[in-house]
Amino acid sequence: MKRTHLPLNGLRVLDAAARHLSFTRAADELAVTPAAVGQQIRALEDTLGVVLFRRTAKGLELTPEGAAGLDALRAGFLQFEDAVRAMQAGQSSKTLTIAAPRDLTAKWLSTRLAAYGRADPDLRFVLVAADDELDFTQANLDLAIRLVDGPGEHEGIALPADGFVIVGTDSGGEALIGWPGCPQSDGVAAPLTVADAGLAIDAAAAGFGRACVPALLAQADIASGRVRVYADEGQGPTYWLLAPLPQWRQKKVKELVAALLA
Template identity: 45%
Template sequence: MNPQLPPLNPLRVFESAARHLSFTRASQELHITQGAVSHQIKALESWLGFNLFERRAGQLQLTRGGELYGAALSGAFAQIVRATQDLVSTGSKQVLTVRGHTTLFLRWLIPLLPAFQSAYPDINVRLTASVEGVDFKRDNADIGIVYGDGPWDGLRDDLLFSDELTPVMAPELAGRLPRPCTTEALLELPLLHSNRRPQHWPDWIQLAGASRKLAVGDMFYEDLSVIYQCATEGLGVALGQLRYLEKDLIQGRLVAPHPLVLRRRRGYHLVCPEPRADDGKIVCFRQWLLARATVPVPLVPG
């Protein structure tokens, strides 16, 4: 055993007592006597060479060092719990952790996963959502799906799909437009903007050969899922990523009355650290996902 590692049972008892600030509640949680809690705490303090608790006005309090140590132990035990849950839930399966944006998971990746799990039952895909890009030095992830132009230093980069952006709205709102829809009429409606993709609407408007300033009724949101829901409810016009909205357009929850689609190289990339690019589970997922990402999306007429 590592001589720098304290005895584990006293650590577990101390973490519980520090979390509750009570020997009594720790004894109840661990199903041991209060005397046993006190004994284990003294054993740990003896091993460390200083006190972790002090009593003030009859109340149990942590020393500053004890407070920091207890918080660190709580995090460590939480990691052990998560690792155990992963092991129990997956058994002998490999776990592939994918980090990406919530909207991409909900509207594109998750509907594809049942087919992958059926094809590769020994690989269990776990999704971790974040509004930030993946950082493989910080995040516990095997691969990431990121938005941008690429490439990125030190990463294997495969383009999944590029931008295909077109105005979408609820059928009721589209009913206020002439047929065929003109750019001028469309831009008179409230626009739904993304704070994380602020250039999307300006780029589409420029491609349309038009100009427009911010107008009363325009709204700004952080989350694309919120923007699409607002569009579905008739609150304004969203600039929709066609890969995300194929089902909504086919089923008529949204319509795309304007024919102009902004297409460019920028899009969503599957990335992983170069040294791990040939790992078996990563190769399986990459090849399978790329085969599905290359299927073109039909534009449903408004």
């Protein structure tokens, strides 16, 4: 019999009925009706081609064919329970693997993870760079942060943000620093092109020009006076916290998301 065709519900009913030698008591244990137990047993007998129980004057009796596989069946259920506990153990792990853009990690994420980690010294974080194509299974990711227009195929929630702003210093001039994801201003050549928005902010602070960047990324530099805001460019892509549904449901991921949104 193919593994995918194993009648697991029927085998679970067989185990309960064999232990109680009563369809009624088995039904109580399984929270179903005695008729449903009887139907499962008959269906299992049809599938296996054997008779599993007989009714006698003393009550329900397990046949030799039914008894033959019980030890292996019960050992199998114990292994199933071990497998479930092993899979659930990952939810109690204190290690969180997060994929995020390097500039977001440097400008925003690291300080928040440090604060969250101080609340629970057992927490451990693994930070990896967010690629265009995220494979949560292969990378063993718990959560990803992306600058996108929406969650796409994943579960997600947007980080609070105020769109894009243009930042710089009075000595840096008005030309926009280039970086992938932010268009150059029309007719003004970029004095410098860098790899990401975080480097664009640093370049603006150094006097190379101005940077059109996500407001979330520039918060700390604006607050410290390193750069100032020259214009509000309005809405654009937003940083989203993303994960497939199984990861999104994990307690540790829910708590991390709540901490990042606080």
